[in-house]
Amino acid sequence: MTPVSVAFLPLTDSAVLVAARxxxxxxxxxxxxNLIRATSWATVRDRLVFGQVQAAHILAPLAxxxxxxxxxxxxxxxxxxxxxxxxNALAMSPTFAAALDPDPAARIADPVATAHDFAxxxxxYHRKPVIGIVHRFSSHALMLRYWLGFAGVDPDRDVMLxxxxxxxxxxxxxxxxxxxxIAGEPWSSIAVAEGEAEIIALGERIWQRGVEKVLxxxxxxxxxxxxxxDRLLRALSEAAGWCDEPVNRxxxxxxxxxxxxxxxxxxxxxxxxxxxxxxxQGDGPAETPDVMMFHRExxxxxxxxxxxxxxxxxxxxxxxxxxxxxxxxxxDVFRSDIYRxxxxxxxxxxxxxxxxxxxxxxRPLAIGVARGSLTLGPDRFFDGTVFDxxxxxxxxxxxxxxxxxx
Amino acid sequence: xxxxxxxxxxxxxxxxxxGLLEAGYDDIHVVLPRGGFVAKVERMAPDVVLxxxxxxxxxxxxEMLAVSRALAKPIAMFVDSSDDTxxxxxxxxxxxxxxxxxxxxDRVQPIxxxxxxxxxxxxxxxAELNEAKxxxxxxxxxDKAKAILMAARNLSEPDAYGLLRTTAxxxxxxxxxxxxxxxxxxxxxxxxx
Numbered sequence: 369m370t371p372v373s374v375a376f377l378p379l380t381d382s383a384v385l386v387a388a389r390x391x392x393x394x395x396x397x398x399x400x401x402n403l404i405r406a407t408s409w410a411t412v413r414d415r416l417v418f419g420q421v422q423a424a425h426i427l428a429p430l431a432x433x434x435x436x437x438x439x440x441x442x443x444x445x446x447x448x449x450x451x452x453x454x455x456n457a458l459a460m461s462p463t464f465a466a467a468l469d470p471d472p473a474a475r476i477a478d479p480v481a482t483a484h485d486f487a488x489x490x491x492x493y494h495r496k497p498v499i500g501i502v503h504r505f506s507s508h509a510l511m512l513r514y515w516l517g518f519a520g521v522d523p524d525r526d527v528m529l530x531x532x533x534x535x536x537x538x539x540x541x542x543x544x545x546x547x548x549x550i551a552g553e554p555w556s557s558i559a560v561a562e563g564e565a566e567i568i569a570l571g572e573r574i575w576q577r578g579v580e581k582v583l584x585x586x587x588x589x590x591x592x593x594x595x596x597x598d599r600l601l602r603a604l605s606e607a608a609g610w611c612d613e614p615v616n617r618x619x620x621x622x623x624x625x626x627x628x629x630x631x632x633x634x635x636x637x638x639x640x641x642x643x644x645x646x647x648x649q650g651d652g653p654a655e656t657p658d659v660m661m662f663h664r665e666x667x668x669x670x671x672x673x674x675x676x677x678x679x680x681x682x683x684x685x686x687x688x689x690x691x692x693x694x695x696x697x698x699x700d701v702f703r704s705d706i707y708r709x710x711x712x713x714x715x716x717x718x719x720x721x722x723x724x725x726x727x728x729x730x731r732p733l734a735i736g737v738a739r740g741s742l743t744l745g746p747d748r749f750f751d752g753t754v755f756d757x758x759x760x761x762x763x764x765x766x767x768x769x770x771x772x773x774x
Numbered sequence: 775x776x777x778x779x780x781x782x783x784x785x786x787x788x789x790x791x792x793g794l795l796e797a798g799y800d801d802i803h804v805v806l807p808r809g810g811f812v813a814k815v816e817r818m819a820p821d822v823v824l825x826x827x828x829x830x831x832x833x834x835x836x837e838m839l840a841v842s843r844a845l846a847k848p849i850a851m852f853v854d855s856s857d858d859t860x861x862x863x864x865x866x867x868x869x870x871x872x873x874x875x876x877x878x879x880d881r882v883q884p885i886x887x888x889x890x891x892x893x894x895x896x897x898x899x900x901a902e903l904n905e906a907k908x909x910x911x912x913x914x915x916x917d918k919a920k921a922i923l924m925a926a927r928n929l930s931e932p933d934a935y936g937l938l939r940t941t942a943x944x945x946x947x948x949x950x951x952x953x954x955x956x957x958x959x960x961x962x963x964x965x966x967x
Binding site: 410420 | 809810827828829830831832833834836837839840841861862865870
């Protein structure tokens, strides 16, 4: 047994790690998986960077930020596996939501209209709305900025973004310190169940197959322990398959509800797993089948083009200086080569390429793979824009041209 | 040099504050990590911020340090990433340090060293307190079991204790476990007490 310690934050999308440990997938690969719970992303990052754990459940943009040395000491990070796709939601207080479409299902179904309504609501609101984000370098914060930016809202000027760990969001809503927040599940479902907020947008409808959490290692540890990394990735891939099976979801919700993991009721964790989210207290659930994915459509595969999309957004919001060096470092965080090495012989369908034009699939598409078959779901951005990873500069130029704030 | 301690455990903050005062630092402020604490920290314009590694508000503080115009960068985590031993000790003790005004390393290192020692001292105090609490609870359990044996089997106190000890030794268990089992059994049967 090789011991591997992994730091995680209490979120539904830690499911694959929890299942790998609790359902014996890690053990069968000879890995003794120790899961270390943290309460802030800073702690997860420090434990990884300073070698207290070998791997971490971490926000994909934070893995890039650590590598690029943004706001802390730089440390090269390698992410060979995506732990999930999608899985976050924007929830706003009932008072703010009252200025939007009265039908919550219509709000999430039409993010274009909701973005415009949101922009109008800001003007009508009694003060600048305060929105909680889980980290400056979080997938959700970048999606929120992208969505607001589309409607001409400058996220750094027209709203107040406040950083709070996901587990404190509901408390802050109750204390009226926030008007809304964007976070991973189950925190938006909990806020809805307590009547503190209504879900008004789903990350999955802003970018249909959006990158979320990754499994991250320090690059030097990853390079020094190829065998352990491969076994861990095989265990996680099997665990992810188990998590995506509809018959296992209730058991998974109960596992995650344990005190050592999320420590929240299983019935509030289940909606995101089965894809039936309650958007407003008292309403019936809405059908949201893609709200969180673990395995299907090669979820684990780290597309280097998605690392580059994150990089493009970091530049767009002035968080990093564009440079060929930064671009290469950013793309290299997503290690699709390691994924191929670890899972190439396992029968998991393997994409032929490591880059794709993000946002170009409007309907499911079967793609060429080395073995078996692989269908990729639609990966549209809600505004219909496509991201060509070979030309970050002209992608960014388009935002500058269309944005009223320059 | 202005030092801000962000801590919601009053005792740990006191332990740390005392240590810093003894070491000759006198501009020390304790801030609770609640609500709008970041604005408070910002107004104080500290040179060094010390915080519990496990505190959920660390993300909020780092965000402030990243965007603040009032404070000069750079931010240093654990002062200097090149000193592995020190970082290891800081993480083990649960200290994270933020230097907000670009101080020289040699001026901050003693503060961090001291913080590590005091955090460790606090952890020891906490462990001893827990131990004392457990010992007290154990003694009460054993006393209760002795009383049950004395009443039910008409034993003297030393004999009742002797019986508990012998049983524990024979079964390879702790005396308190045997006493606990006896109390449970006795309450189920309703005998004796």
